[in-house]
Amino acid sequence: RKEVEQDPGPFNVPEGATVAFNCTYSNSASQSFFWYRQDCRKEPKLLMSVYSSGNEDGRFTAQLNRASQYISLLIRDSKLSDSATYLCVVNLGSLFGNEKLTFGTGTRLTIIP
Amino acid sequence: DADVTQTPRNRITKTGKRIMLECSQTKGHDRMYWYRQDPGLGLRLIYYSFDVKDINKGEISDGYSVSRQAQAKFSLSLESAIPNQTALYFCATSGGYGYTFGSGTRLTVV
Numbered sequence: 636r637k638e639v640e641q642d643p644g645p646f647n648v649p650e651g652a653t654v655a656f657n658c659t660y661s662n663s664a665s666q667s668f669f670w671y672r673q674d675c676r677k678e679p680k681l682l683m684s685v686y687s688s689g690n691e692d693g694r695f696t697a698q699l700n701r702a703s704q705y706i707s708l709l710i711r712d713s714k715l716s717d718s719a720t721y722l723c724v725v726n727l728g729s730l731f732g733n734e735k736l737t738f739g740t741g742t743r744l745t746i747i748p
Numbered sequence: 749d750a751d752v753t754q755t756p757r758n759r760i761t762k763t764g765k766r767i768m769l770e771c772s773q774t775k776g777h778d779r780m781y782w783y784r785q786d787p788g789l790g791l792r793l794i795y796y797s798f799d800v801k802d803i804n805k806g807e808i809s810d811g812y813s814v815s816r817q818a819q820a821k822f823s824l825s826l827e828s829a830i831p832n833q834t835a836l837y838f839c840a841t842s843g844g845y846g847y848t849f850g851s852g853t854r855l856t857v858v
Contacts, residue, residue, distance in 0.1 A: 643788075669846055678838055678849035679791070722790070735781075736847060740790035 636661050639739040641723050646744045652713050656742045658706045658723030668699055670708050671722040673741065679722055682708075710744075718746045751775050754839050754850035761829050761857055769824045769853045771839030779842040780822040782806075782814060784835040785852075791838065797822055829857045 641658045648654045660668075668685035683690065685697040685706050696709040706723055723739035752773045761767050773780065782794040783806075793806030795814040803814060811833060813825045826833055834857050840847040 671846075676836075676852075676854075678851050679847075680849070681846040684846070735793070735796060737793075738783075738791040740788060 637739075638662060638737045639723055639725050641739040641742050643740060644743040646742065647747055648713055648744065649747050650713060650715060653709065653711050654713055654744065655707060655709045656721055656723075656744075658708075658739055660704050660706070660723075660725045662725070662727060663701075663704060665725045665727055667726040668706050669724040669726075669736070670697055670706075671724055671738070673720045673722055675720075679738075682721070713746050715746050715748060718744060720744070750851065751848050752839060752841055752850035754837075754853050756853060757851065758854045759856070761855070763830055763857060765829050767826045767829055767855070769837055769839075769855070771822045771824070771850055772820050773839075773841045773848075774820065775841050775843060775848060776819070777841040777843045777848075778819060780816070781840045781842070781847065782812075782822070782824045783838045783840065784808070785838060786835050794824065831857045833857050
């Protein structure tokens with residue numbers, strides 16, 4: 636079983652729609668969680684952290700469910716510029732200790748005009 | 749200037765050649781990492797270093813070696829390149845809250 640699993644997509648979504656991705660992780664000892672965004676042929680960039688209490692950043696909302704070991708990302712009012720691959724990322728170490736992230740293979744999102 | 753700089757950006761090399769990919773960072777972070785990315789496989793960790801005297805193998809270290817020349821510099825070597833090492837290579841640094849990646853090196857081994 637992969638440590639981090641995501642639906643690869645592609646998700647083709649009309650502009651303005653709401654889209655949600657889920658990701659599951661296998662190690663219950665995982666400490667911290669992130670969503671990264673990667674544009675085609677570019678480096679991944681941190682989008683947001685994921686907390687049990689949920690966190691929101693503008694049109695983006697991330698949630699963590701430790702009991703079920705899954706992480707979600709919700710994008711509201713999607714824009715053309717949201718087209719990218721979204722990587723689910725898990726860290727076994729503590730957030731401020733030694734850090735070694737494990738990346739999912741990514742979910743590709745295309746926003747259609 | 750970018751926080752994490754990788755050189756070269758693109759490289760084509762022949763099977764059996766030795767090649768070095770270089771990474772330097774200006775963020776002052778102790779932790780540095782090398783990943784490769786292949787279609788459908790995502791990012792896989794090759795080597796990582798938590799300080800200048802600390803080097804650790806990742807999940808796919810065979811065929812690779814690294815050198816941490818200074819806090820700011822972490823280079824990756826392919827001692828004898830083979831075609832299945834064709835990939836996009838990323839260097840990253842961490843100050844304890846997520847990674848900052850370099851722009852990547854696209855390596856093709858023919």
